[in-house]
Amino acid sequence: MSYFSPDTASTLAQRIDVIFLGLLALSGAILLLVFCLVVGFSIRYRRGSPAPRGPMPALVSREFEIGWTSATLFLFVFLFWWGVSIEITAFVPPNDAIDVQVVAKQWMWKTLHANGAREINELHVPVGVPVRLAMRSQDVIHSFFVPAFRLKQDVVPGQVHEAWFQATKTGVFHLLCAEYCGTDHSRMRGRIVVMPPDDYAAWLSAQPEGDDLAKDGAQLFVERGCSGCHAPSSRVHAPSLAGLYGRSVALSDGRTVPADEAYLRDSILQPRKDVVAGYEPIMPSFSGRLSEGEIQSLVAYIRSLAKESRP
Ligand code: HEC
Ligand SMILES: [Cu+2]
Known part of the structure; x- marks a missing residue:
């Protein structure tokens, strides 16, 4: 494959190559068929040739026409599904990643x-x-x-x-x-x-002993006052974050959303967007008060709590 495309070096690349080559072969076959018919007919029905030019043969009946149209329709629906099936699975990472x-x-x-x-x-x-x-x-x-x-x-x-x-x-x-x-x-x-x-x-x-992200996050969680509300000992009515990551969360407006990275991030930056059911929207927005790196650390810390069970 390497003359025509880059290396094929991932599971996704293998699947995409199969689709790409499949579509290429199918289009090539149709192109060839049409081309041969064009050339064949131009020779057969050239000016002055004795080929019959009467009405269409009975072979091209209405049933034939309908069958052929629906066959192509099914083919196209199949091609659509084939292409989309990859797109759908391509973005869901396995749990052990x-x-x-x-x-x-x-x-x-x-x-x-x-x-x-x-x-x-x-x-x-x-x-x-x-x-x-x-x-x-x-x-x-x-x-x-x-x-x-x-x-x-x-x-x-x-x-x-x-x-x-x-x-x-x-x-x-x-x-x-x-x-x-x-x-x-x-x-x-x-x-x-x-x-x-x-x-x-x-x-x-x-690698140089990097500071563990989640450890940074744990420190920030205290320094930035999150623990003041979220710690189990706090008097403020705020949800515990233990076991949160990866669950689904019921919100006060009736929606249920998965607690993924994006949710955690939004909860910190735009707390009013998704308010947890049973809680008041008293959490202040930390938008502009935390750097991108600090948000990453906090999210890593909350993720590291995923294994702990919710009290
Ligand atoms: C003034 C108290 C208060 C502070 C300070 C606070 N929170 Fe909150 N937080 C809440 C409350 C109350 C909720 C539930 C209502 C809501 O979703 O807005 C909440 C919700 C959340 C949620 C969603 C929880 C869930 O169960 O879905 C996350 C994540 C979160 N906070 C993280 C943080 C982080 C990180 C900080 C520090 C940067 C922080 N909070 C600071 C009160 C607080
Ligand atoms: Cu760029």
Whole structure:
């Protein structure tokens, strides 16, 4: 495949290649059929040829016409479903995925591993293991693009975007920004280094002892006054955050939403957007009072509480 397209290096890339080649073969076959008919008919019915030019043969009946139209309709519906089926599953990461935080800014990609290891314009990952990316932008819209993984996800400021991949071979692959984001857009490039799991473990443990995200978050949780309301001992009526991440939350307006990264982030920045059922909307907004990094740490801390059971 490498002459015509980048490496095929992820599970998603394999599935997309099958669809791409399938569509290419189908279109090629139809093109060839039409072309042959055009050439065949032009020769057969050229001016002066003795070919019969009477009424249509009885073969082309109404039933034939209907059958042929519905067959093509079903074909197109199938093609639609085939293409969409990938889109649907492509964005739901498996539960056992390892987590990587990605921050895009003019003009670099910063990546952050769960143990606190940080990288710039680089991402080391193990082969054969699903990797979940939680992506944010600090300034303008960027787009995380890894051609060899057939993975492209826009990163819009103010939102958390999830994507995931599972690399199928070791090697070094291009990471590009696919959304024009200013002067040095074309230099906003990086590399994804896919390693055997043992090498990856060795690499990860050799990284400078990064400050554990969730540990930072725990400290911020106290410093920024969150614990004043959310700690179990608090007198304020606020929900406990233990066991929150990954559950679904009933809201006061009757909706039920999953407590994912985006929900946690919104709860901190726009607490009035989703008010938990049974609570007063007294939580102040922390929008503009926390840096992107601090929000990340707080969210990591709340996620780390997921395993604790809710009192
Ligand atoms: C003045 C008290 C108060 C402070 C300070 C406060 N919160 Fe809250 N928080 C609440 C209340 C009350 C709710 C429930 C009502 C709502 O959803 O707005 C809540 C809801 C939440 C939720 C959603 C909980 C759920 O069960 O879905 C999260 C997450 C959260 N807060 C995180 C934080 C973080 C992080 C901080 C510190 C940066 C913080 N809160 C500071 C009172 C507070
Ligand atoms: Cu960019």
